[in-house]
Amino acid sequence: EADIYQTPRYLVIGTGKKITLECSQTMGHDKMYWYQQDPGMELHLIHYSYGVNSTEKGDLSSESTVSRIRTEHFPLTLESARPSHTSQYLCASSEFYREASPLHFGNGTRLTVT
Amino acid sequence: SQKIEQNSEALNIQEGKTATLTCNYTNYSPAYLQWYRQDPGRGPVFLLLIRENEKEKRKERLKVTFDTTLKQSLFHITASQPADSATYLCALGGGTSYGKLTFGQGTILTVHP
Numbered sequence: 569e570a571d572i573y574q575t576p577r578y579l580v581i582g583t584g585k586k587i588t589l590e591c592s593q594t595m596g597h598d599k600m601y602w603y604q605q606d607p608g609m610e611l612h613l614i615h616y617s618y619g620v621n622s623t624e625k626g627d628l629s630s631e632s633t634v635s636r637i638r639t640e641h642f643p644l645t646l647e648s649a650r651p652s653h654t655s656q657y658l659c660a661s662s663e664f665y666r667e668a669s670p671l672h673f674g675n676g677t678r679l680t681v682t
Numbered sequence: 683s684q685k686i687e688q689n690s691e692a693l694n695i696q697e698g699k700t701a702t703l704t705c706n707y708t709n710y711s712p713a714y715l716q717w718y719r720q721d722p723g724r725g726p727v728f729l730l731l732i733r734e735n736e737k738e739k740r741k742e743r744l745k746v747t748f749d750t751t752l753k754q755s756l757f758h759i760t761a762s763q764p765a766d767s768a769t770y771l772c773a774l775g776g777g778t779s780y781g782k783l784t785f786g787q788g789t790i791l792t793v794h795p
Binding site: 672 | 686691713714716718723724725726727728731733771773775776781782783784785786787788
């Protein structure tokens with residue numbers, strides 16, 4: 569049973585709107601990640617955090633931003649949504665001190681920008 | 683740049699047979715490799731971890747091998763069941779990645795009754 573929660577599960581929104589995708593975890597994990605996944609494609613890391621007030625951009629360039637004010641919360645924001653942002657966004661967390669610690673994923677937010 | 687390739691986008695097998703999934707990588711020297719299962723509309727779920735100094739790991743009906751010379755991992759599901767049908771992802775990590783994983787595109791496994 570996943571202890572990492574993403575809301576909303578589905579979001580359809582018009583171009584130019586500001587959106588925030590929520591991600592919360594109850595495991596006390598320091599590391600958190602946002603991955604982007606298109607159908608049939610690999611997951612691409614877009615943002616990660618190693619703890620409160622720590623955020624870094626991932627391997628795939630993204631116009632989104634993230635914040636980490638609390639350990640359990642790692643929201644992703646798009647200031648002005650565009651159709652090219654249509655994708656599935658997956659949030660994950662892992663333990664900090666365990667090498668090769670597995671990622672715990674939420675069930676994702678499927679975003680459609682019209 | 684780092685590249686991960688998983689064998690054939692889709693694999694179809696009969697119930698009871700062994701499914702073998704392949705993960706090949708280039709331009710990478712991972713310290714460990716992980717396998718995940720992903721069901722439609724859900725996030726990936728961790729299955730197995732194997733480190734570079736390990737040749738083989740087992741968990742119930744699952745077995746994974748890791749050959750750093752061939753730059754390849756094989757993932758086996760023995761006595762497969764229709765409930766094993768899902769997309770299986772391999773992911774590599776280690777070195778300076780600090781816990782970040784690089785994922786393959788996945789193999790869709792379908793087990794027919």
